[in-house]
Each structure stands twice: as C-alpha cells, then as structure tokens.
Amino acid sequence: MNERVKKLREQSINAKPSLSLERALLLTNFYQSSATDKTSIPVARALAFKFLLKNKKICINDGELIVGERGPEPAATPTYPEICTHSMKDLEILNTRSKISFSVDEETRQLTKDRIIPYWKGRSIRDLIFENMDKEWIEAYDAGIFTEFMEQRAPGHTVAGRHIFHKGFQDFKNEIADALNNLDFDNDPEALGKKEQLKAMEIAADAVLILAERYSEKAKELAKKEKDSKRKQELEQIAEICNYVPKNAPRTVWEALQHYWFIHLGVITELNTWDSFNPGRLDQNLFPFYKKDLEEGKNTSEEIKELLQCFWVKFNNQPAPPKVGVTAEESNTYTDFCLINLGGVKEDGSDAVNDLSYLLLDVIEEMRILQPSSMVQISKKTPNEFLKRALKIVRTGFGQPSIFNTDAIIQELLRQGKSIIDARNGGASGCVETGAFGKESYILSGYFNLTKVLEITLNNGKDSRTGKKIGLETGDSTQFKTFDELFEAFKLQLNYFIDIKIKGNNIIERLWATILPSPFMSLLVDDCIKNGKDYNDGGARYNTTYVQGVGLGTITDSLSSLKYNVFENKIINMEEMLKALESNFEGRNELWMKLIRATPKYGNDNDYTDKIMKQVFNEFYMSVNGRPNTKGGCHRINLLPTTVHIYFGSVIKATPDGRKEFQPLSEGVSPVQGMDTKGPTAVIKSASKIDHLKTGGTLLNQKFTPQFLADDDGISKLLYLIRSYFRMDGHHIQFNVVSADTLRKAQNNPELYRNLIVRVAGYSDYFINLGESLQNEIIERTEHLSV
Amino acid sequence: MKETRGLIFDIKRFAIHDGPGIRTTIFFKGCPLECWWCANPEGQKKEHEEIISPFQLEENDECIKDVIGDEISSQEVIDEILKDRVFYEESNGGVTFSGGEPLMQPEFLQSLLALSKQEGIHTILDTSGYGTQSIFEKIVDDVDLFLYDLKLLDMEKHLKYTGVSTDLILQNLSFLVDKKQNIIIRIPIVPGITDSSANLNQIGKYLSELKSIIRVDILPYNKMSEAKYNRLGKTYKLSNIAPPSDERMSEIKNQLELFGLKVKIGG
Numbered sequence A: 001m002n003e004r005v006k007k008l009r010e011q012s013i014n015a016k017p018s019l020s021l022e023r024a025l026l027l028t029n030f031y032q033s034s035a036t037d038k039t040s041i042p043v044a045r046a047l048a049f050k051f052l053l054k055n056k057k058i059c060i061n062d063g064e065l066i067v068g069e070r071g072p073e074p075a076a077t078p079t080y081p082e083i084c085t086h087s088m089k090d091l092e093i094l095n096t097r098s099k100i101s102f103s104v105d106e107e108t109r110q111l112t113k114d115r116i117i118p119y120w121k122g123r124s125i126r127d128l129i130f131e132n133m134d135k136e137w138i139e140a141y142d143a144g145i146f147t148e149f150m151e152q153r154a155p156g157h158t159v160a161g162r163h164i165f166h167k168g169f170q171d172f173k174n175e176i177a178d179a180l181n182n183l184d185f186d187n188d189p190e191a192l193g194k195k196e197q198l199k200a201m202e203i204a205a206d207a208v209l210i211l212a213e214r215y216s217e218k219a220k221e222l223a224k225k226e227k228d229s230k231r232k233q234e235l236e237q238i239a240e241i242c243n244y245v246p247k248n249a250p251r252t253v254w255e256a257l258q259h260y261w262f263i264h265l266g267v268i269t270e271l272n273t274w275d276s277f278n279p280g281r282l283d284q285n286l287f288p289f290y291k292k293d294l295e296e297g298k299n300t301s302e303e304i305k306e307l308l309q310c311f312w313v314k315f316n317n318q319p320a321p322p323k324v325g326v327t328a329e330e331s332n333t334y335t336d337f338c339l340i341n342l343g344g345v346k347e348d349g350s351d352a353v354n355d356l357s358y359l360l361l362d363v364i365e366e367m368r369i370l371q372p373s374s375m376v377q378i379s380k381k382t383p384n385e386f387l388k389r390a391l392k393i394v395r396t397g398f399g400q401p402s403i404f405n406t407d408a409i410i411q412e413l414l415r416q417g418k419s420i421i422d423a424r425n426g427g428a429s430g431c432v433e434t435g436a437f438g439k440e441s442y443i444l445s446g447y448f449n450l451t452k453v454l455e456i457t458l459n460n461g462k463d464s465r466t467g468k469k470i471g472l473e474t475g476d477s478t479q480f481k482t483f484d485e486l487f488e489a490f491k492l493q494l495n496y497f498i499d500i501k502i503k504g505n506n507i508i509e510r511l512w513a514t515i516l517p518s519p520f521m522s523l524l525v526d527d528c529i530k531n532g533k534d535y536n537d538g539g540a541r542y543n544t545t546y547v548q549g550v551g552l553g554t555i556t557d558s559l560s561s562l563k564y565n566v567f568e569n570k571i572i573n574m575e576e577m578l579k580a581l582e583s584n585f586e587g588r589n590e591l592w593m594k595l596i597r598a599t600p601k602y603g604n605d606n607d608y609t610d611k612i613m614k615q616v617f618n619e620f621y622m623s624v625n626g627r628p629n630t631k632g633g634c635h636r637i638n639l640l641p642t643t644v645h646i647y648f649g650s651v652i653k654a655t656p657d658g659r660k661e662f663q664p665l666s667e668g669v670s671p672v673q674g675m676d677t678k679g680p681t682a683v684i685k686s687a688s689k690i691d692h693l694k695t696g697g698t699l700l701n702q703k704f705t706p707q708f709l710a711d712d713d714g715i716s717k718l719l720y721l722i723r724s725y726f727r728m729d730g731h732h733i734q735f736n737v738v739s740a741d742t743l744r745k746a747q748n749n750p751e752l753y754r755n756l757i758v759r760v761a762g763y764s765d766y767f768i769n770l771g772e773s774l775q776n777e778i779i780e781r782t783e784h785l786s787v
Numbered sequence B: 001m002k003e004t005r006g007l008i009f010d011i012k013r014f015a016i017h018d019g020p021g022i023r024t025t026i027f028f029k030g031c032p033l034e035c036w037w038c039a040n041p042e043g044q045k046k047e048h049e050e051i052i053s054p055f056q057l058e059e060n061d062e063c064i065k066d067v068i069g070d071e072i073s074s075q076e077v078i079d080e081i082l083k084d085r086v087f088y089e090e091s092n093g094g095v096t097f098s099g100g101e102p103l104m105q106p107e108f109l110q111s112l113l114a115l116s117k118q119e120g121i122h123t124i125l126d127t128s129g130y131g132t133q134s135i136f137e138k139i140v141d142d143v144d145l146f147l148y149d150l151k152l153l154d155m156e157k158h159l160k161y162t163g164v165s166t167d168l169i170l171q172n173l174s175f176l177v178d179k180k181q182n183i184i185i186r187i188p189i190v191p192g193i194t195d196s197s198a199n200l201n202q203i204g205k206y207l208s209e210l211k212s213i214i215r216v217d218i219l220p221y222n223k224m225s226e227a228k229y230n231r232l233g234k235t236y237k238l239s240n241i242a243p244p245s246d247e248r249m250s251e252i253k254n255q256l257e258l259f260g261l262k263v264k265i266g267g
C-alpha cells in the first residue's frame, strides 16, 4: 500500500464517529417551509432529497481520489428523524456508551431538543408503525418473539446490478421520459400514481447530478489553490470526472468507481437503508473498464489497485447510522453490511474469476478494514487456486472474505422463480442473503425467536419471564403423553405468532410504500422505472419479504432433550423439568450435567437430533414460505442471527438443553456453542441436512485457531471441508481464525489489541468493540484445532 | 464377512494428521507396548478402564469418572466411517486404523479392513508392527498404506522404553517391503531417548536399504497427553523432557535425508 492509501486508511480508522444533524436540520427546514403543500408524497420526498444534496456540505479529503461523504466529514453520521427520532436520552447513551459510541456535542443536543424532536415527534414512521400495530403484535414484540427491521431503518436490502455501470443518469432520465409517454390514462387506473412516481424519480436523478456538479466545482476550486502540482492535476481530473459521471455512463475504472460512489451516497442519504448499498459483483462489474484501461495504457494495475483502495476507504468512512431506544445500548457494530461479491459464474454459466478478482483479494488483504465486507462466491467451476488465495486471507484472522456457494445461490433463486440469467447475476448481500442483484427488493422483516415460542408452548401460552399470557393455550405440557403431542402444540403456537408477524409486515409495508417512498433507489433497481412504481411499493422485478429464524441449534437441542429425557427415557417428568428450568437448575447439577453431556445434540451428525432439526425447519418453512406480501411477491425464510441471538437469549429462561437463563442462543445454523464435539465434518454433515435451497440464506460459523491454518496443508484441508459442504448444498460458511488465548488477552488488555478483527455473524468487527457476552461467546466457541 | 466385535476407545472424525486427506481414525484399545512417550495412554490397556473427567460440576464436588472403552461391532464402526464419505471423496482421504495397536484384535481389524474396501474407502493401518506375521498375511491386501512406527533400533533400549524387543517389528517390516506395500515410517522424536545421533543413523541406514518406503515422518514429542496420565492414575515418566525445538527437528530431518530418504516433519 502506498503512502497516500496508508494515510487515508489511517485517517479513516482514527475518525471518531459522531452524530451530525446536518441532514436532519435540512430536512426539517424543507418540510417546515411550505414547499410540499401542493405536491404528492413521492414528489415531496424527491424534492427533499434534492434540497439535501443541494445544500449539504461538500467534503473532499486531502489526497483522496474518489470523493464524496455522506456527512460533512468522514464518520460524521446523519440521523433520519422521519424514520426514527432520537430522544435526548438516546443521545446521552450514544455519547457515553463504551462500545460503538457516537460523540454528540452540546449544539447537537440543543438543536435536537429545539428543532428536531418538536417537529418529528409523532410524525416519524417509527411512531406510526407502533400506532398501527395491534395488541397481540405489541405483546409479542415486547416479549422478544420477533424483532421489526423497519421500525428504525428503511427497507434497502438490495444490491446494484451490472446495468448501473453502463448507464448514466441522463439515460435514466430518458427512460423516465419514455415511461411517462407510455402511461395509458385510458386503461390504467394507476396511471396518475405512476406519473407522480416517475416525476419523483426524475427529480431524484437531477438531485444526484447537482451533487456531482458541486463536487466538480469544489475540486476545481481546490485545484486553483493547490501548490503541489501533482495534486493540482489530480484535483483537476476529479473535477472532470465529476462533471462526466454519473450523468454519463463511465468509461474508465476511475470513472466507474466515482460513478458508483455518487450512487451509493444517493442511496444512503435518501434513507438509512438496511445493508447500506453495495456495488455487488465488483470484479464482474469493473472488469470491462479494467481491461480497457490496461489495454489502452491508461492505468497500470498498480494504479487501479490504488483507486480501489481509495474506494475502500470511502465505505469505511460511513459508519452505520445509530439506532434509537433500547437498541442504542446494545447495537454491536459500526459496520453497515456492504458485502462485496467476488468470483461466481458469468451470465452464460461459465466461471467468472478473472485477474481483477485476484487484484481485489490483494486489496482486501492489504486494507484490513471493517468496511466494506467481502465474500467469495465458489461454484463447482471455480478454480481451487482462487479459493486457496481467499483462504490465505481468511488465515490472517481478519474474518474476511466469507465463503459462499454459487451453485446453491443460483438454485435458491431459480426455485423462487427468477430467470437463469438473473440468478447467475445474483449473489449474497448483508450477512448471507440471496438476491437477484439489481432486480430484486429482498427485505428482511425481522428475526424470529423459535426457542421463545417453545418456551411459551411449554407454559401453555404464558411467558414465563413476565408471567403474562401472550400466546395460545395449546395445552398443559405436563399432560402430554408423547413427543408428537408436544410438537403439535409447538406447531400451533408457531403459526399463531407467525400470523401476527406477517400481519404486521403487511401493514408496515404499506406504511413505507405510502409515507416514505424512495424515488432515488427506484431509479437503480429494475423495473421500477418501467413499472412507474416505487421500490418500496413493489416496483422491482422481484419482491421478497423474509422472516429470519434464529436459534435453530438451541430449539433443536431443547426438543431433543425433552424427547430423549422426558418422553423416551423418562429420567425426569415434565413437571420436574419445568421446575428445574424455572429455578435455572438451582440445586440440580446432576440433571444439568446429564442435559449437557448425555443428551443428543445437533451438530454431531446424529440423526436422532438432526431429524428434530429438520422437523423444526419444515414447520418454520411451511408457516412462512409463499405467504403473499403486499408488493406482488411473497414471504420466505432464511436462517441468520447477526447478533440478535444474544438479545433473544436474554428474554428466555433456562431451556431443556441445559442452557442457563438469559444466556445467548445458538447462532445461524451453527450448533449450540461448545456442543459440537465430533469435529467440523460432523457439524457440516448436520448443517447440510437443512434444505438450504428452500431458504434465502443460512449462516454457518466455524472457528479455527491460527495454528490450524499455519501451512498450506491446513489451507487444503479447509478447502476440502468447504467443497464437501457445498457439494451438499451448504449456502455459506465463515471462519474465525483466532486462538482463545489471544481473545482472552484481548478481553483483559483491550488497548493492546485494537487491531483484532473477528467475524461475528455475517460480518467482521473489532473484537474490543464487542459486548462482553459476545466476547465470551466467541472465546467459548468450540475450537477445532486438531492436535 | 462375518460380524465381529472389538474394543475401541475413540473414533475421531476430521483426523488430518493420520495420512492423506480428511480421514476418520478408529482407535483400537489395547497395545502390547508401553512406550514412555505414548500420546494415548488410555489405549494401552486392553480392557475397559476409568478416567477422571476434565469436567467437574463445581469446584468442591467429587470428580466425575468416565469409562474408557467401547465394545462395538464392525458394522457400527463402518456406519460411522461412512458418514464422512463425501469428505474422503473431496480430499482423497479415508479411514485410518490406529490405537493402541490394531493388530491386537486381528479378526476385528480384518473385518473392518475388508468392509472398508468393499465400500471403496482408502485404508491406512497405523501400527507399531508388533504382531505375528500371519496377521499381516491376512490383512495386507486390504491395506492401502501402512504408517509404520520405528522408535529405537538398539534392542536393549527398545526393551527399556517400550517393553518389547524389536524382532517382530523388523521382521514384519521386511515382510511388507517384500510384498511391495506402500509404507510411511513414523519416528517419534523424544529428546534424550530416540533422537540420539546413533539411533537416527542406525534407522537411516536401515531404511535406506529398504525399497518401497514412501517417506519418513518425524513426529516431535509433545506434552499434550501428560494430563491424561494423571487422570488415568499412571505415572508420566517424561515430565522433565522438553519438546524438541523446530531447529532440532530440521537438523534431524537433514540428518535422515543424508540417507536418501524423503523426510517430513509432522504427520
């Protein structure tokens, strides 16, 4: 890495995240003026967006080649009061909490109190959502049965398709003009609505052009003052580039990166979209420019690498916007889930790995920063050499890249009815979510606490933590004669809560579609323009709503324990078991030991438990899959936790698998922490009994100590594990390469381990930034070092 | 093949130091030797035995005892082996029979080898070589690769440190060489015991005259098993010996390579 990149990288890492009211104040000013009185909601949103980009501060950092910040400076993070309005207490927590803090200065506090809260209180979509939810939903939500993604952040969950690298915003505007011309007021009852949406999209397109123009002007101005002749020339070139893109389609790598970056800024300024945004299959999307640059001698591959590294820094400069309410204390990361995809297959099904894929791996290895995150797509056609190169980066213990199965992703997409071309152009984003890039809105609606549903079933509809009855009366569990009776009751309870969740989703989706449309995002995702429909209203070619199951390992082991210990071997009856759970195994050490050690556990390739896991999976799948959403698509499932397995655990008392009260649940499709005693092949076999292809993504975490991967032999063994898992349709696997000792040391001397990045669950984070319980959990995770 | 039963003390999946690829290793219980450095002391006795569990309920509680040794049928073992077939196929791995000493349960071993071969699974026998030649005659066709231990060539020392003499071991090795078997020799490097220049030269010279030795693996002694000795109530005689350094291992590698052998550090 050269001096320039080193400096930019340092600056980015050292930038202290702060809260910036720039966006909130501009937005409030805009809505308080009467500018929106005579316009439709989408047009008003577009005008507000334009107002933001016209008036926000322009920031070009010293030495950078790709320009544009979301806030007034790096790591100055905006708020989105129209979505959720931070209270004074939230600001206090953000400012003082020890992890993932955001500094909040006195002026920000004062303005929040005087300007932001008074205007947005009761107007934010968060307030509206809670107002519109019925009692059952609120009770289930409060009990921790599910979370709601859309109460704090906007439905984004999508990724740029290749087409945006070949179109300028002038092209989008032409398409809008065509669409407007084609509106059929005679026959289409929605024609007027479409007209308003298209007008809004056009305004949004102009808005980003204004931003680019302002950057161009700023660069020119800086160039004039610049003493250093080399930098002067660079700034002049930046001015030219910002003058050309994103209005026109890019012609070079530099233009392509700047083009994308303006788009990225547009998306994350318009709304605080989930998973920010993402350039998707970067090695594929950039390859034509890369090839042309090299052929024409415009750039050497070293220079292209430098541009890419400057591009990387831009992502790292934008921490995830902080949340409000309880989650402000708990939120565990600055990362905003932008996941760069490398490898995979081309549109014609052939292997897609190219020289740029390798160059990008070099970039990832050298940068070692939190954002963007990265992954490699491995198909059966991918050369082992590429996978090995990626694993050598995994070995450095920085948690990137994670490894995905292209063949599984394609089959998942095909199963959902996508075309083969759209499927091959797809990939995974966020943590592990499958999507048709550039064509699909695939919204994660919330995590679902499977284990909590079992707990409520065991207590006949009562939440044993609060004593409140919130579920169905599915029968007194001490009277159940067989495991099947218990499972039937669980099934009823599960469907009851899934119904509540889906009903909520359908209302919340409508609120977003009508109150907070996203005209800028709609420009980017096919076929919003063609359909004259907003991204949040089903304008995309494909519209999927996910419910994410959490704690598969814990619920499986709990059911396995009940089946084995209560119904079959009768070592304890249900009444006694419930008492033991209620008392957190107080004075029941011997029982507890049996539950931990002498009860079949998921993750050991043991059909007894794995069959139960499949039963749970199927019920969850059946209760969700295929149920319509309000956007012409349907609901589907995936299995990933991010860090919610900690929160979900904190609302559940002791469980029959021996888990003590309020301890974390298992995460993703991984076994319960420490219960996989038969090694990684057994874990992989167990996990492969899940029908991954029926999901939109699953997450499997494996931890290896560095010694394991010290030599090429270790790398090969890991490669075989991955190939085997993928042959059995596994969706994703990721590796933590750290020793428990190192982690313990890091826990005790955080100041000495500031560089230690670990992969948590679909993303990487600095270990010292993690909460203590998450730190402990990572330390405890079974180490598969083979001695 | 008739159903046989045997006594094992562990089945280890994802064994990656017991031959090529990803393997499953079956640990037979019972060994005619009693090497001072043995890493699997729980595999020596050919009956069930008790071991103190590393797991304890609470600090002051009595310790929990586990029983070591599983009586198991050859079919059950094969079922376990087959669970990882996909990994063997992807990695060119297979099954390794180790111990203890598999040769001590000849019928069980024979049946497992034959069943594995029927399933097309690559087989390795990890052996001290201490058994009668007639056993080797029976199994030799079903073993794809031998991991064959050589410790000390000096008869007296061998007797002292392992409890048996070298006769059978050397005879069997030359039998296998004559049969043109694939053999990897494994030498445990225990400082002060097996790593003397004299011993290594003797072994080097001896091996250089044998054909069909694919490679020599030198395995650095480690202290990982010390706790197990205590938990078994056995005395660990090597408490004062430190594991060989990396430099020492390279020296030994060089020394053996002078005999024209292919040498690898570690298994």
Ligand code: SF4
Pocket (backbone or CB within 6 Å): B031, B032, B033, B034, B035, B037, B038, B039, B040, B041, B043, B044, B099, B100, B101, B128, B162
């Ligand atoms: S031959 Fe192997 S198993 Fe037997 S005592 Fe010696 S080291 Fe242990």
